[in-house]
Amino acid sequence: MATFQKEITLNASQRGTFNITEAIQNIVSESGIQTGLCHVFIQHTSASLIITENADPTVRQDIEYWMSKTVTDGDQNYRHNYEGDDDMSAHIRCLITDMSHTLPVTRGRLNLGTWQGLFLYEHRTGRFNRNLVVTVQGD
């Protein structure tokens, strides 16, 4: 068994989801690992990682609709609002989604279901660089 680790920086241009499946597959390919696990970790607390349907973009629009409704921007009861109305809501959105995902690797490929994609979910409304640490372990 071997461990392969690489850091990458992505630029998320606005609140919303960005498909990073291919970028992560490229790192798995670079690792040469055929059977094992790929762990993707985001080093932030206001952007997260989600797995959801990769085909119909209305799925991600509806996710954003539900998120906006459930985690209110600019709630008057938030104390932490130094960076604006999307500051504290971004932290809470991270909490109920995920800071990392672990994906199976089989025959050198991310072994996702047909309809699954891995997305960076930017929760801030501005433009940010987001750093990921990708670790692949296996044979």
Next chain:
Amino acid sequence: MATFQKEITLNASQRGTFNITEAIQNIVSESGIQTGLCHVFIQHTSASLIITENADPTVRQDIEYWMSKTVTDGDQNYRHNYEGDDDMSAHIRCLITDMSHTLPVTRGRLNLGTWQGLFLYEHRTGRFNRNLVVTVQGD
């Protein structure tokens, strides 16, 4: 260290939770690994995996009550509703629960707490086959 990987298909007969702890333990036993981690991944975007109390079934009934209340089926604002009122809500339920869990393995057994069970949580109201990829890594 070694990697062991196996895919299994389960049939979830309706919306609700199904205890899969023993099915996963059987794969850990088959792997022969004594100390390490077991990763269980579901290859879908409308059924998820949860860890919760394994004893009193009212816990899972209350979870379903809260889920139904918090993630509305057939919300008029959803755009993605091709497969019915439970289509988009199933995707959102997956987002706030988990697509995979990683469990410690100790002396060849899943090292769960006394009251913890691993459950497949089917979010669609129909009957579906659900494919899991189980990866065990360790010594």
Next chain:
Amino acid sequence: MATFQKEITLNASQRGTFNITEAIQNIVSESGIQTGLCHVFIQHTSASLIITENADPTVRQDIEYWMSKTVTDGDQNYRHNYEGDDDMSAHIRCLITDMSHTLPVTRGRLNLGTWQGLFLYEHRTGRFNRNLVVTVQGD
């Protein structure tokens, strides 16, 4: 590659968040592993683990505000309330946060972002011992 595993018990004195980053770093250091992954698992169903901002305590106060609002204590529709109003809400809070986190290890250190901390999130209002299983795998 090697696997290192250790169990620790923490005492959470009340509902709220407790920074455990340093306690976990100490286990990573003890493992001697330089590059790999650290998996932290909580063996309970009414306390969970979260990654969030480590600097301003109002972030965690606002998280608790949102949690209390979104997952009602003592909801009259809960059937599972044997241990009080915080019993079932604690189980649901666990469901939408996380029972484990996997963190990258780089040059012998948890490779977290500058503002990230790992916290035990106690959801019961009493005092409980909470057992964690920490597994480090890598080179």
